[in-house]
Amino acid sequence: MKNYEIKYLRNKLLNEQQKVESQLAQAKTYNFGADRPIGNSIGELSTYDNHPADLGTETFEQEKYVAIRNQQLEYLGDIRDSLQRIEKGTYGICAYCGAEIGFERLDSYPTAKLCIGCQKGEKEEEIETNIVY
């Protein structure tokens, strides 16, 4: 990959990093967070008729929130990892076969660690192991 291509992708990663970090910071200010015990966010007024269905919705919302948050944290980890690989000069090289991942693939998927061939192989394996006979 050319130097200017790496520079371009580095900028892209830095922008993404900033975006995800601010999303995570914003999420912290929401009224219900991952560390907040269930029940607190329902409010005192409704505690006298605590309908199980309401609690179910509450738990579901919280689980969804935690799942999104975990996804964002994982993505942020991938972004930081990619930036580190740029520093080390190993960015854009397939972690499995050592081939160049290619600019076009990295442009649409800047945190890619595998070339498209290895990624496909991995996906097919995943699908195969998920088949229930």
Ligand SMILES: [Zn+2]
């Ligand atoms: Zn590969």
